[in-house]
Amino acid sequence: QQQVKQSPQSLIVQKGGISIINCAYENTAFDYFPWYQQFPGKGPALLIAIRPDVSEKKEGRFTISFNKSAKQFSLHIMDSQPGDSATYFCAASIPDNYGQNFVFGPGTRLSVLP
């Protein structure tokens, strides 16, 4: 119940295309869903985050879509650029002490071809 599933494991997209990464969870106690971007040799950096009271959040070319009933959320990268090539992690957190507060998905390696 503490897991967050993420797919695909890797993704190759042409420049200008749309990249879509999906995550799913089981524990309905999760109430905060951030996405992190990690470049090789760097720590993960917060990209965008959403709470379950909204169905969509957009920041620039990055959009999170959230489906509370399906317990799924996804990251959409519009007009994907080679500079977006990185590993993306979805995560979920629980407000109280249920053990690990943050649970991370296994990551998706995105490659955007020029």
Next chain:
Amino acid sequence: KAGVTQTPRYLIKTRGQQVTLSCSPISGHRSVSWYQQTPGQGLQFLFEYFSETQRNKGNFPGRFSGRQFSNSRSEMNVSTLELGDSALYLCASSLYPSDTQYFGPGTRLTVL
């Protein structure tokens, strides 16, 4: 505001040795979490500290330990190093537990 800093950035040790890694959180942040990242296992939670107290601990052997000081800086220690401990060790700080986590650049530990 300065970000999360971790020292050292790179470390090479041999099996059986011990190592101490340091993390300075963002100013004002009182919660520090540690993660181990490997290509095969992704981000694995080690432990979390808040106000000098360990709140949560992941599924790692007792060789992995940590502590947090009154200024919120944290250290983690790995004793009797094994080859499998080679990984990127990440520290993340947040204002309080379950709040947005901000990661440091990590310490790359190589065990020979």
